[in-house]
Amino acid sequence: MNTYMRRAALFAAAVSLATGLAACGSAKQSGDSTGSGSGGEDGALTIGLLLPENQTARYEKFDRPLIEKKVKSLCPDCKVLYANAKQDASAQQQQVDTMITKKVNALILDSVDFKSIAGSVKKADAAGIPVIAYDRLAEGPIKGYTSYDNEYVGKVQGKALLDALGGKASKGKIVMMNGDKGDPNAAFFKRGAHSELDGKVEIGKEYDTVGWAPDEANKNAKGAISSLGKNNIVGFYSANDGMAGGIITALKAAGYSKLPPVTGQDAELAGVQRIITGDQYMSVFKPYKPEADAAAEMAVTAARGEKLEDVATDLVDSGTNQSIPAVIITPVELTKKNIASVVSNGLYTVQEICTAKYKDACDAVGLQP
Template sequence: MFDKTRLIGATALTVALLGGTAASAQTAGTVAFLMPDQASTRYEEHDFPGFQAEMENLCPDCTVIYQNANADVALQQQQFNSAITQGAKVIVLDPVDSSAAASLVQLAQSQGVKIIAYDRPIPDVPADYYVSFDNEAIGQAIAESLVAHLEETGVPKDVGGVLQINGSPTDAAAGLIRDGIDAGLDNSGYTTLAEYDTPDWAPPKAQEWTSGQITRFGDEIVGVVAANDGTAGGAIAAFKAAGVDPVPPVTGNDATNAALQLIIAGDQYNTISKPSEIVAAAAAQVAVQLLNGETPEAETTLYDTPSQLFVPVVVTRENIKEEIFDTGIASAEDICTGRYAEGCAELGIE
């Protein structure tokens, strides 16, 4: 297991931070955990297991409902209605469409059901709480990391530029990441050649768009700021299919196993370490407090919603061993397979 205390740092995940009484809660109830899509493997592999484990720890008599909408707004609404019908008193919602989710929040609150916005905010109607990593800080961090790398490697600023691959246009969190990327690129001196909002965060869409930009700009592309590891993987696949060698530095976000392997191989430049289990555990603590009729404390407010935002960590080949493997977020057994074994050995990952 990874060391949560070390990873969270200044925003330490403690019961005291969220009000101090969740760990002693005995109230039983039904809580729903509704996730948005299957384009990323994180929800089944990390978010839900982390949420379920913390719920079992804090409220063993509680019932947990888990559903994934597979990027379907109508399906998520059905799942939401079903959760209420099954007696859910708290719903943790990561919306497919942040705007469409406003009506879900209103419906739930009219029936006394509490809503925890998770990962993606719901800007139009305040939820009861919001738990996430700081998405704007993520975008700015990956962009600034790329800019620093380009400067350190002597890439000129007056020739070519970067591609910007954003997330889904229906995801408010993607908008925050985009804003952060913009801030990280502003005044960098590097031109943004073209920008794309990726429908449903789908890697094939990012790959298709990047292929077109390679045809359009060729070797003028000096780097790619991709908003997550899936879109980064799509971009990298496009460069490889076009025979581009080496692949320009590409950013990412989520520290998926595939991205960690690409970083080790030198195909992806960076990602963001944000173990989903941390945010999921925080959401479980808030859920139990809301079940008990308590008011969780908040360190900030976003979209008029009390919020807990955790600090992201940029991971590159230089610190991947320390941040990912030494902390137990990932294991060499899972990552250092096949063609990645040589890279792991170079980095002392074993």
């Protein structure tokens, strides 16, 4: 079980540093090779970057470019080798082997399956390659970790759903659509949500969604509606926006005159647009830049053989290791009331959100160019 040892002043300083340093260039964009390993002929460092899947929009749109940009700002001669596992744990293990063969100087790893990747982390460690766990706390001898307070994410979602239900909480059942069991964060989201929901609302059905797949969430939502009866369902807990989209499609197909509240996470563009129209009640906005900056800074620091404790502001425990240096970032609830925050924080422009289809809804919430 993770335990967070908060050091608030240091954390604030680190986030300020991570978001304040100026960027100067971006890494080359290619599938899984943007440079050679072992530092290259010019002695520059090589950082490996392995992301878990591409169904969730954030990884290719935000995480990858932000990490690559920050690495280059910290180390202009550094190179980044990138690969995406596309939700295949075996493929990711092979990608780690490739990174070891190419002799990267540090590896940023967002695991598909936090347990099965442990052997690969051990291989990298044995090869002298420090592994920084990104977004998901992988098992094995990782050297550092950066993510959000994931149990708090679940609490935010659960509380928001109760707020949306109000007096209806006791007049029906909710359906819980949790994430993939192979993702350790899913367990924290689930635990946090249950801590808010248990005893306050009846949970009619609960699912662990393979691969976080919207299609799987859609199928499960249809099953729940058929089993419980649409008039008996007052709300849906969805652990992320992609699944929320699948759930909402099922709700509309079932003929609801007014959709029950649906939660989400990640502030995906489609999720933001659904919040504006009222189809989705909320999401959780997790500022990607501080997390990406922290991962890049930890990787470059580790690659240089310097102490991660100088970068980290927290300590966490994994299933296999204790007191891992970490940077833990606090997420933000996103509803219609503060929807403009995704614009002010640079996540999207008004033009990206407010296409012709959403113009009236944007006008109603005060989002205008």
